Amino acid sequence: MKKHETQIVRGIRQALPLLLGVVPFGLVTGAMTMKVAAGYLEAQGMSLSIYAGASQLAVLQLVMQSAAFPVLLFTGVVINLRMLMYSAYVAPHFGHEKWHWKAVIAYVLTDQAFALSVPVIEDGLRGRSLREFYLGAAVTVWLCWQLTFAIGAQVGASIPASWGMEFIIPVMFLAMVVPVLVDRPSLCAALSAAITAVAFRNVPLNLGLLAASMVGVCTGVALEIRRER
Amino acid sequence: MTYPVDLFWYLSLMLGAATFLIRLSFIAVMGRWTPGESMRRVLRFIPASVLSAIIAGSVVHGMDEGGGVLLQRVPAIIAAFAVAWKSRSVSLTILFGMGCYWLLGWQISN
Numbered sequence: 001m002k003k004h005e006t007q008i009v010r011g012i013r014q015a016l017p018l019l020l021g022v023v024p025f026g027l028v029t030g031a032m033t034m035k036v037a038a039g040y041l042e043a044q045g046m047s048l049s050i051y052a053g054a055s056q057l058a059v060l061q062l063v064m065q066s067a068a069f070p071v072l073l074f075t076g077v078v079i080n081l082r083m084l085m086y087s088a089y090v091a092p093h094f095g096h097e098k099w100h101w102k103a104v105i106a107y108v109l110t111d112q113a114f115a116l117s118v119p120v121i122e123d124g125l126r127g128r129s130l131r132e133f134y135l136g137a138a139v140t141v142w143l144c145w146q147l148t149f150a151i152g153a154q155v156g157a158s159i160p161a162s163w164g165m166e167f168i169i170p171v172m173f174l175a176m177v178v179p180v181l182v183d184r185p186s187l188c189a190a191l192s193a194a195i196t197a198v199a200f201r202n203v204p205l206n207l208g209l210l211a212a213s214m215v216g217v218c219t220g221v222a223l224e225i226r227r228e229r
Numbered sequence: 230m231t232y233p234v235d236l237f238w239y240l241s242l243m244l245g246a247a248t249f250l251i252r253l254s255f256i257a258v259m260g261r262w263t264p265g266e267s268m269r270r271v272l273r274f275i276p277a278s279v280l281s282a283i284i285a286g287s288v289v290h291g292m293d294e295g296g297g298v299l300l301q302r303v304p305a306i307i308a309a310f311a312v313a314w315k316s317r318s319v320s321l322t323i324l325f326g327m328g329c330y331w332l333l334g335w336q337i338s339n
Contacts, residue, residue: 021319036230038231042238046240046241046245049241049244051245052248054280058279058280059240059244061287063230063232064230065287065290072244073240073244075283076248077244077251078279079275079276080247080248081251081275083248087252087253087255087256088255088264090255091258091259092259096259102253102256103253105256106252106256109252109256164331164334167305167330168323170287170288170302170306171306171309171323171327171330172322172323173283174309174313174326175309175313175319175322176319177281177284178310178313178317181277186274186277189274189277190277190278190280190281193282194282194285197281197285201286201292201293202293208286209279209282212282212285212286213275213279213282216277216278216279217274219278220270220274220277221270221271221274
C-alpha cells in the first residue's frame with residue numbers, strides 16, 4: 001500500500017512544474033468563455049465536458065467571428081485529433097484496465113499527462129503503479145485547470161469590453177504554435193495555412209479556416225515526403 | 230456577444246463527447262491497432278496548421294470594414310511572434326503581445 005501511495009505522490013510532484021503553463025492558460029480560457037457564455041454554469045460546464053484548452057479557445061474565437069455551428073464543432077474536433085497519438089502511445093499499458101479506469105484515464109489524457117507518462121513508461125513502470133502515477137499526475141493537471149478556469153471566469157466577467165481582451169486568444173495560440181515549428185515542413189505548413197486563411201477571410205461560414213488548415217497539412221506532408229526521398 | 234444557451238450546451242456536450250472518444254480510441258481497443266506512418270504524418274501537422282490559420286484569421290478579422298486592424302493587431306502579433314520565437318515563454322509572449330496591442334491602441338485613439 002505504501003508503494004502505491006508513493007506513485008500517486010510522485011505523479012503529483014512531477015506534475016507541479018507543468019502547472020506553470022496550465023495556470024495562465026486556464027485563467028485566459030475562463031475569462032474568454034464568459035464573453036460568450038450565458039452564465040458561469042455554462043462556462044464551467046463547457047470546461048468540464050471538453051477539457052481541452054486549445055479547442056475551447058478556438059471555438060470561442062470562432063463564435064466571436066460568427067462561424068457556423070458545424071464549423072465550430074469540426075474545428076474543435078480536428079484540433080483534438082492529436083490526442084489520437086497520445087491514446088495510441090499509452091494504450092498498450094492501460095488496455096488491460098477495467099472499463100471504469102479506462103474511462104477516467106481517457107478523460108484526463110492531455111498534452112501534459114502524455115508528456116509526464118512518456119519518461120516513466122520508457123523507464124519500465126507498469127501495471128497498477130503506472131496507473132497510480134498517471135492518475136496522480138493527470139488529475140493534478142485537471143484540478144489546476146478547472147480551478148484556474150473558475151477563477152478566470154469570475155475575474156473575466158468584470159473585465160471591460162473596451163480593453164479588447166479578445167486579442168489574447170491569437171497571442172496565446174502563437175505561444176503554443178511556435179514550439180512545434182521545429183523544422184522546415186512544419187514552418188511551411190504554418191505559413192501556408194496562415195496565408196490561405198488571410199486570402200480566404202471572406203469565404204462564408206468561416207470555411208476558409210478549414211481550407212487553410214488542409215493547405216497547411218498538405219504542404220507539411222508533401223515537404224516531409226520530398227525531404228525523405 | 231452571448232452565444233444562445235441551447236447551442237452553447239450542444240457545442241459543449243458534442244465536442245466533449247467527440248474529444249472523449251478520441252482520447253479513448255486506442256485505449257479502448259487495447260492498443261491492438263496502432264496508427265501507421267501516413268496517419269502519424271497528417272496528425273503531426275494539424276496543430277501548426279489549424280492554430281496558424283486561426284491566428285491569421287482572427288488578426289485580419291474585420292480588416293475589410295476598417296477599424297485599425299493593420300495598424301494595431303498586425304504589428305502586435307508580429308512582436309508577439311518575435312518574443313515567442315526567442316523566449317519560448319507563454320507568459321512573456323502574452324505580456325509583450327498584449328502590451329504592444331494596448332500601446333498601439335492608445336496611440337491610435339490619441
